[in-house]
Amino acid sequence: MAILKPLKITLKTPIEKIQGLRTTAKIYIKRDDLNGLLISGNKARKLEYLIADAKNHNCDTIITCGPVQSNHCRTTAAFAQHFGFECHLLLRLYGKPRKIYTGNLLIEKLLDARVNYITPAQYQQRNEIMKVYADRLKRKGKRPYIIPVGGSNEIGALGYLDCMKEMEDFIKAHKIEAVYCAVGSGGTYAGLLLGKKSLNLKIDLNGIIICDTIEYFKEKIWKICEMAIEKFNLGIEINEDDINLIDGFVGEGYGIPYPAELKTIGRLAKSGIILEPVYTGKAFYGMLNHLRKNRYKKVIFIHTGGIFSIFAFNKEITKAIG
Ligand SMILES: Cc1ncc(COP(=O)(O)O)c(C=O)c1O
Structure with a gap:
């Protein structure tokens, strides 16, 4: 089957350099949080x-x-x-x-x-x-x-294959070494991986899990990729070693924020970027920790959106920022 034609209503999202963070790597942010139709984010x-x-x-x-x-x-x-x-x-x-x-x-x-x-x-x-x-x-x-x-299935994942295509020129021009994203049901990562493989990009694709386990997501992501490859004749191969997931930042569980994460959300807000406590807060905090142990010079964090949920965490965030 040829690739499905999407009902395209979102625009190309910008990639910006994050200002004001003291890190060894330069961090760029793909502003999918600004995506169209009610600032819908990755979905x-x-x-x-x-x-x-x-x-x-x-x-x-x-x-x-x-x-x-x-x-x-x-x-x-x-x-x-x-x-x-x-x-x-x-x-x-x-x-x-x-x-x-x-x-x-x-x-x-x-x-x-x-x-x-x-x-x-x-x-x-x-x-x-x-x-x-x-x-x-x-x-x-x-x-x-x-x-x-x-x-998150083989159809939804095509949206993130597009996102990787959108980033291809930037990745090459700026010599980006790694792309990071949150993993909550696997479709975003699966699509990005399909894109990375289709375009033969030499980057690490690092997914920070915010619930469940690495084993669970490896299998799920691999299955989504396999189904997409077969259904849409993508002509690429993916094996489980291509799936690079990072654990250790879930905290006590899905949707339960923790102080270091909330502090990161506060820090990033000063750079004009609002993260939320369920996905992007944990993923960004996870990335900062991962970067301390890796020698990447330039990376992209995909901001997958979710701004409205911060209002459901008003008590936790208020307490964290004093
Ligand atoms: C804001 C936000 N970021 C990241 C994710 C994770 O994306 P995925 O479910 O495709 O793994 C989700 C949803 O789960 C989300 O709502």
Whole structure:
């Protein structure tokens, strides 16, 4: 199959040098946090392909899932609204729903997404639950399209193959030695790796995991890549050694910030860049630590967005910045 044509609504994002940080390596930042359609971050690149696929399948309703403050779910709600789809979200919630909406959830509600809460135990069975949910909608005459958690499959990953293409000239001109990104469901890293291999770029691609384990993500990323290579005849080969993941920065768990990370978020804000505590805060902090042990001279950090979730962490951030 030829590569799917995306519904391109995002613009090329800039790459900037980060000012004011004292590090041995020069750090550039790919501003995907500025991506189009409600500053959607990394999920916009994936959704340009996923929504195109939903349209090609003549669907009229999108179903997806994620944690209660999922950036992916908020972006999906924005894309669904923009392209005329009904949007149903299955959000993992610990405890009871709050009476006052905040962060991504507030935006989903504003965008009229149908929000359903599921328990952490149900979330373990999310793919089955989404299928049952889709069958129910089909019986009501809807034509649902299911997007997996994080938009991370062989279709969504194409968005980050594009991102690597977008960075190719810069990487070559500036002799970039490594690219870093956060890994939360694997699709961003998988797409970047497909891009690196397709373009034969001589860089290290370093993913900082923010949940689960290296073993889990190696397998998941490898599978996404394999499926993309096969489905879209990419003509490249990827093996597990090509996948370079870094652990040690998850802290106590997914979505639980820690003081050193929050301090990094505060430091970077002084350079005019806002990171958030779930993905980019941990990944950037992880990268700074990794850089101390590596001799890279120039690297790029991909800012994958997620700004709205900082409002759901207002207490933690307030405490950290005093
Ligand atoms: C802001 C942000 N950065 C990074 C990631 C990780 O990307 P991926 O899920 O493709 O691994 C996500 C989502 O999981 C995210 O919302």
